[in-house]
Amino acid sequence: MQSPSLRQLDIFAQMVAAGSVARCADMLGVTADDIARDIGSLEMRLGYRLFEDMSGTVRLTPAGRKTAQAMTLLSQDAPEDWDETAAPDAMPAQAVPLSAAPARQTIMLAAPAPIFGHFQDALSAFEAANEDIAITLDLQVQSVADAADALRAGRADIAYFYALEEPAGFASRYGWSEPLSLYVGDAHPLAQADSVSRDDLATTPMLALERHNPMRHIVEDALARGRVQLGPPVLESDDMFAVMTALRAGKGIFAAFGALARDLGRMDGIGRLRLDAQLPAIEVRQALGPRAAETPAVEALAEFLFL
Template sequence: MLTIRQMIIFAAVVRHGSFRACAEQAGLTQVVVSAHIRELENRLGVSLFERRPGHAAALTTKGQHAFERISAILADLNDLQRELTGEQTRRTLNLTTYGFIMLKLQDRIDAFEDARPQIELHIRLDPPDNRTLAMQVHRGEVDLACFYTMDQDEVPGSVHVGHEQLAIYVGPDHPLANAKDVTGAELGRHPAIMLRHENPQRRLTDLALDRISAVPGKIILETDALALMLNNVRRNRAWICLFQDSVDDMIPGLVRVDLATPLPPVEIRLLSRPSARHDPNLIALRDSFCG
């Protein structure tokens, strides 16, 4: 028989990375943990793990699918428990988003916290790539995710809440500062400063530049340190691709390059836990982003 206990232990093995670590954390023997996993596999009719002696527990393809579905089921059960015990119980909602989105929506978040003092918001900035973030939401690890994308269909189930415009900036004495109708090819002939490849926002700028056929011929610096970027741009050493609102509102002294083809807008989209429809607090938080 499929049991909640089996599902909890399975999810714990995945999160802890091994049967042994799960057993230690749960206060069980490794034999008991293995028995629960075997029973779950027998019930589902599939192997959930690739068993290789001396290696960490690795999910099979079907095991990964089962983990995502079972995590969502466990999150639903936790929601049900909160429903039955009453919504006034103090609890935490986990929100993941980007710093620039927070700047735009801070007033809405403040209003939510004022209206619902029993809810503590735990906010994580600079999320992983959108695919990983979506899995975290569906597993119940994140209650609400607000993220950037260049493709409205990238994350199924997400909703549009706004957009940001990217633009190219240079220093006041840069050769492109006074140029008109700059093409992607012309832009590519000048040095650029880019975010590090590990930064999820780098993918956005790469996609946007590709849309206007702008391939930097030389990247003189790859960094996430904004002050270092701006210092080099102000010295006319390179151009940089940034969100237009953030520069125009907060960073004086840069010149926006007049492009022949504007960079495409970046969508801001919102994804909430599948069980959000049963949670009035999460619904209120989601609505505050969409309002």
């Protein structure tokens, strides 16, 4: 999984191993507030909660357990007082079932982590109704190139990916669209404007994810297609709390879509710009492996996720 920062992923792993915010903070030599900040930032990026409660002995949510399994971040050195219902056993990479029940057939699903958050309930329902099937996750796929590689190499039976249109030469189907929006803090000069033009945007500094983050490239491609050019970045960070702080201080514009955009839209002191032209939406598309037609369960899950 590449979208969150490595530091956030490491802290998530340390939290699972430590079992509490205080113990994790002591292990890493930082404050409990620092731990809570990084976990909160990671949850914003993923679009779902990882822990039920950050006080006392922490418990993973069902989505948190599945995410930890899929990222293979769990350690064999979990503390003795760690709740077994909160921390799953460590499992090998590329083969981590979402349920502990024995399975006669495994379906490999590749998708960006925020998309997994979109249909995690559907996956659980499918497994509950099909006890002979286990679903494993690969959360590293982002683009059509990622999806094509995963399906061709047999690392996935079903792949979801982001695109701006139907890719040429690669069979996929449209799932849904996630609007791209631009966000500023209430202190920004454009915050109260009734209409913001491309000329206004070109002279306004931007806040961006780090350059290695694939989500940044997806956003930049969408902006380019919409003929929108923002000013130079004044902040490049995967730390969403740093981005939110800069937004509220009026330092620039941040482009987002999906779960991250929904979360930003609910934040006090942050609002969506009212543009004079609509930005291109980000498509979420589904593709199946070359042998899907030979596997009824794969086609059944692919259809079920569209219900």
